[in-house]
Amino acid sequence: MLIDSLSTxxxxxxxxxxxxxxxxxxxxxxxxxxxxxxxxxxGIILMLPVAIGQPPIAAMGFLIAIFVGGSCGGSISAxxxxxxxxxxxxxxxxxxxxxxxxGRAADAIGIAITASALGGLFGGIVxxxxxxxxxxxxSGFAPPEYTALAITGLTAIIVISGGSLIKxxxxxxxxxxLATIGTDEFSTGYRFTFGSHHMLNxxxxxxxxxxLFAVSEMAFQIMxxxxxxxxxxxxxxxxxxxxxxxxxxxxxxxxxxxIGAFFGSLPGAGGVIxxxxxxxxxxxxxxxxxxxxxxxxxxxxxxxxxxxxxxxxTLVPSLALGIPGDASSAVLIGALLILGLFPGPTLFEQQPExxxxxxxxxxASNLMLLVAGILTTPLFVYVLRIRKSHLIPVVxxxxxxxxxxLQASVFDLWVMFAFxxxxxxxxxxxxxxxxxxxxxxxxxxxxxxxxxxxxxxHDGHWIFxxxxxSAVLIGxxxxxxxxxxxxxxxxxxKRTGEDSGFDQASRAPEI
Amino acid sequence: xxxxxxxWLVLLIFACVIGVVFQxxxxxxxxxxxxxxxxxxxxxxxxKAVAILxxxxxxxxxxNVWRQKASGPRVSMAQLARPVALLAVFACYLLALGTLxxxxxxxxxxxxxxxVGGYRRPVPMLIxxxxxxxxxxxxxxxxxxxxxxxGIWHLNIPW
Numbered sequence: 001m002l003i004d005s006l007s008t009x010x011x012x013x014x015x016x017x018x019x020x021x022x023x024x025x026x027x028x029x030x031x032x033x034x035x036x037x038x039x040x041x042x043g044i045i046l047m048l049p050v051a052i053g054q055p056p057i058a059a060m061g062f063l064i065a066i067f068v069g070g071s072c073g074g075s076i077s078a079x080x081x082x083x084x085x086x087x088x089x090x091x092x093x094x095x096x097x098x099x100x101x102x103g104r105a106a107d108a109i110g111i112a113i114t115a116s117a118l119g120g121l122f123g124g125i126v127x128x129x130x131x132x133x134x135x136x137x138x139s140g141f142a143p144p145e146y147t148a149l150a151i152t153g154l155t156a157i158i159v160i161s162g163g164s165l166i167k168x169x170x171x172x173x174x175x176x177x178l179a180t181i182g183t184d185e186f187s188t189g190y191r192f193t194f195g196s197h198h199m200l201n202x203x204x205x206x207x208x209x210x211x212l213f214a215v216s217e218m219a220f221q222i223m224x225x226x227x228x229x230x231x232x233x234x235x236x237x238x239x240x241x242x243x244x245x246x247x248x249x250x251x252x253x254x255x256x257x258x259i260g261a262f263f264g265s266l267p268g269a270g271g272v273i274x275x276x277x278x279x280x281x282x283x284x285x286x287x288x289x290x291x292x293x294x295x296x297x298x299x300x301x302x303x304x305x306x307x308x309x310x311x312x313x314t315l316v317p318s319l320a321l322g323i324p325g326d327a328s329s330a331v332l333i334g335a336l337l338i339l340g341l342f343p344g345p346t347l348f349e350q351q352p353e354x355x356x357x358x359x360x361x362x363x364a365s366n367l368m369l370l371v372a373g374i375l376t377t378p379l380f381v382y383v384l385r386i387r388k389s390h391l392i393p394v395v396x397x398x399x400x401x402x403x404x405x406l407q408a409s410v411f412d413l414w415v416m417f418a419f420x421x422x423x424x425x426x427x428x429x430x431x432x433x434x435x436x437x438x439x440x441x442x443x444x445x446x447x448x449x450x451x452x453x454x455x456x457x458h459d460g461h462w463i464f465x466x467x468x469x470s471a472v473l474i475g476x477x478x479x480x481x482x483x484x485x486x487x488x489x490x491x492x493x494k495r496t497g498e499d500s501g502f503d504q505a506s507r508a509p510e511i
Numbered sequence: 512x513x514x515x516x517x518x519w520l521v522l523l524i525f526a527c528v529i530g531v532v533f534q535x536x537x538x539x540x541x542x543x544x545x546x547x548x549x550x551x552x553x554x555x556x557x558x559k560a561v562a563i564l565x566x567x568x569x570x571x572x573x574x575n576v577w578r579q580k581a582s583g584p585r586v587s588m589a590q591l592a593r594p595v596a597l598l599a600v601f602a603c604y605l606l607a608l609g610t611l612x613x614x615x616x617x618x619x620x621x622x623x624x625x626x627v628g629g630y631r632r633p634v635p636m637l638i639x640x641x642x643x644x645x646x647x648x649x650x651x652x653x654x655x656x657x658x659x660x661x662g663i664w665h666l667n668i669p670w
Contacts, residue, residue: 050655166572170525173565177528177558184554189545191554192535215601219594227628389628393621394643396601400608401647405657413605421598422524428517428586447557454550 001352002132009057009356013364018058021051022361025065026368027376032066033073034380035391037221039086040070041328045214046395048206048331049402052338056354061361063335064315067328068365071271071308072116072373075300076380079108080233088271088307091279095292095299102295105234106377110242111297112304113373115253118246119305120366122257123264123312127319128359130265134320135348143452144463148473150446153323155477157268158435159484167431175439176446178203185444186451198411205334205440207403207415212433213327214399215420218392220427227389238377243370249301252282260306264313270326271307278306312362319343319358322445327434330441337441512586518576525569532562596627612662617644 012018025047032043043066051059074089079096092112099108141149154176158168181192182202193199246253256278263274282302283292292299314325315332322343324330336343341354348355403416426433457463465471536555540546546555600623607616618640625636651657653670661667 053655053657166568166575170565170568170572173561173568174525174528176561177532177565180558180561184545186551187543187545187554189540189543189554191540191545191558192531219597222593222597222628223590228630387630389625389630390639392597392628393624394647396597396624397617397621397643397647400601400604401613401651401657401659404608404660405651405655408658410605410609410660413608417598417602417605420601424594424598425517425521425524428512429514429521430518431521450557451550 002128005132005348005352005356006128006359007356008353009358009360012055012057012353012357013061013360015055015058017055018061018357018361019364021054021058022061022065022365023368023372025062026069026365026372029066029069029071030073030076030369030373030376030380031069031383033070033089034076034085034383035073035386036077036081036083036085037217037388038070038395039074039088040067041331042214042217042395043067043070044328044331044335045206045209046398046402048209048335049405051335052206053405056336056339056341057357057361059335059339060332060358061365063332064311064358064362065365065368067311067332068116068120068308068362068369069373071120071311072113072304072369073380075112075116075304076109076377077384079105079112079300080236080381080384081231088275089303090272091275091303092300094279094303095294095296098293098295099297099300104295105236106238107242107245107297108300109236109377110238110240110374111246111300113238113377114243114246114370115256115301115304116308117366117370117373118253119257119260120308120311120369121363122254122305123261123309123315124359124363124366125312126261126265126309127312127315127362131316131320131355131359132348134316135345138321139345139349141345141469142467143449143456144467144470145473146449147446147453148464148470148477149321149323150442150449152473152477152480153267153317153321154435154438154442154446155480156266157324157326157438158432159268159480163432164430165481165484165488167429168435171426171431171433172435172439175436175441176443178208178436178440179443180447185448198409203415203419204403204406204412205437206338206406207412208419208440209331209334209437210399210403211416211419211421212423212426212436214395215416216423216427216433218396218399219420219424221388222392224388227392228387230385230387233381233384235378235381238374240374242374245297246301249298252285252298252301253305255281255285256302256306257309260309261313263306264310264325265316266313267317267323267325269310270314271310274310275303275307278302308366315358315362319347319355320345324438324441327437330434330438334437334441512591515576515579518572522569522573522576525565525572529562529566529569532558593627597624600624600627608660608662610662612664612666613648613659614644614666614668615662617648 029043032038044063051062071088074085075092077083077085078089078093079100082093082097084090096108154172158172183200259278260274263269279302282298290296314329317323318329324333333343403412453463536546540555604620621640622636
């Protein structure tokens with residue numbers, strides 16, 4: 001079945017459009033990853049309106065390649081500027097920047113790209129073998145299991161990603177309510193439309209995401225200093241000898257990739273946690289002559305292979321269950337839904353060629369990263385010289401054109417603007433934005449299956465505890481929430497002076 | 512403005528959202544007959560359940576904010592000036608887009624944003640504004656077949 005899926009997927013992938021868009025997506029991903037303050041999520045969001053006008057595999061190739069390229073691109077600015085382009089590359093600067101200081105910037109970038117590509121390929125193998133297994137296991141799921149699964153996806157992201165539990169839950173509930181706007185699928189009644197025909201289908205998810213993340217991010221960027229300063233960075237050319245340098249650390253590479261793929265498959269864990277964990281593991285197992293933190297190649301190998309393997313791991317629950325692992329995969333699921341494809345076991349059963357095509361574009365984007373990433377390094381060094389004052393207007397214009405292009409609607413632009421303002425306020429108040437998007441995407445899955453469960457139930461809500469898988473998932477949710485409350489209370493006791501309650505656990509920045 | 516002020520504002524937004532949910536259930540949804548009955552007909556039960564959960568969380572969050580001793584660093588009005596100006600320029604752009612169209616409203620918006628970002632050289636600003644505007648229009652209209660707003664004069668370039 002796997003071979004059939006991949007061979008039929010080949011036909012969809014091997015078109016000039018799909019291949020070209022995968023390459024374009026990879027280069028664009030590297031670019032947004034390299035530019036501090038942007039990153040893979042922003043890249044996917046900016047290009048989402050462009051992608052959804054394309055055939056499914058070409059569109060997914062474009063977006064997944066942005067995810068792959070963006071996860072690696074942050075290492076370039078971490079190594080050259082000591083500013084990680086994305087939080088994913090924060091651990092890369094521990095050894096990448098000292099390597100550059102020692103005159104080995106080209107080696108460091110080459111190793112970062114190679115380790116990212118090889119880690120990504122490891123994640124691809126995990127994806128290809130585990131996603132069909134998980135989908136096959138989930139094929140027996142009925143509405144109660146899907147209801148419990150949707151709650152687990154949302155709760156896990158809120159709890160595992162850290163930060164305030166209450167704020168995360170409030171943001172998630174806000175997302176769930178956003179998803180209820182428009183025409184109800186069961187009764188065909190109108191909910192929260194206020195008599196406006198613009199609201200009959202609810203807010204377009206892309207307009208919401210662009211506003212929340214991109215517009216608010218630009219407002220924050222413009223508050224910074226040195227907007228008109230042009231960074232003075234020497235041109236660096238990586239070369240293919242860095243592949244051999246990376247392979248010298250093959251045990252580290254395999255271990256870090258496995259850590260990355262594992263954390264990726266857990267909703268909420270993500271690339272930041274996996275790259276720091278892989279770095280810690282590499283440091284703990286280092287020999288006496290390896291000086292981590294002073295320009296050790298192994299440090300770059302560990303962090304970069306882990307954060308790109310995370311992408312493959314993240315796609316496992318996203319494709320097999322329709323449960324996103326992080327904000328980027330939530331937007332990818334949103335793109336699939338807009339393209340008329342429903343991630344989950346049904347996709348694996350009814351459209352295996354799409355699944356095979358997605359697997360192939362993921363593998364291809366990592367292979368392209370290895371070649372194109374090394375060859376085009378000087379280009380991204382030039383891009384780092386762009387003044388922020390010139391970058392912000394272009395990003396905002398792309399947000400506006402892209403959002404308008406969705407439905408040729410000025411209303412969508414105002415939705416984007418309104419959510420931009422909400423995003424700014426949420427960021428200032430330290431509310432996470434990812435649960436809103438994940439809530440908005442999981443909302444229909446949750447509500448529809450919840451109502452279906454009650455329709456088929458003879459005992460009302462007991463149906464969720466009568467069925468073993470659903471009961472286990474509900475139990476996991478209860479444990480997750482209780483664990484988070486216990487952790488927050490312990491943190492609260494340790495703290496003196498500052499804010500109280502659940503608000504203090506540190507949260508990885510959203511990417 | 513401090514983080515505490517922002518937190519109160521966010522809680523106010525949530526309170527308004529919860530209020531709207533209950534108001535709509537009591538009025539519009541009841542009038543449509545979708546606020547009661549079986550799970551198939553009752554479209555109000557789920558948003559109501561989420562709103563009730565949100566209300567509980569809102570109370571806990573409010574207690575948390577109220578108990579906060581330190582309210583974080585204060586953001587001065589000078590710091591807020593740039594993001595507020597950016598939003599104002601962007602809002603004016605969205606207003607102008609429908610009337611003037613993309614080609615007339617975009618270059619001034621880009622130039623204004625450059626100015627907000629601290630860039631002050633007029634000729635490069637003009638070249639940047641016009642160049643980026645036309646470049647992106649070309650990409651979107653020619654390659655992606657997207658018709659950008661022409662405004663009341665239907666100003667679209669037949670590339």
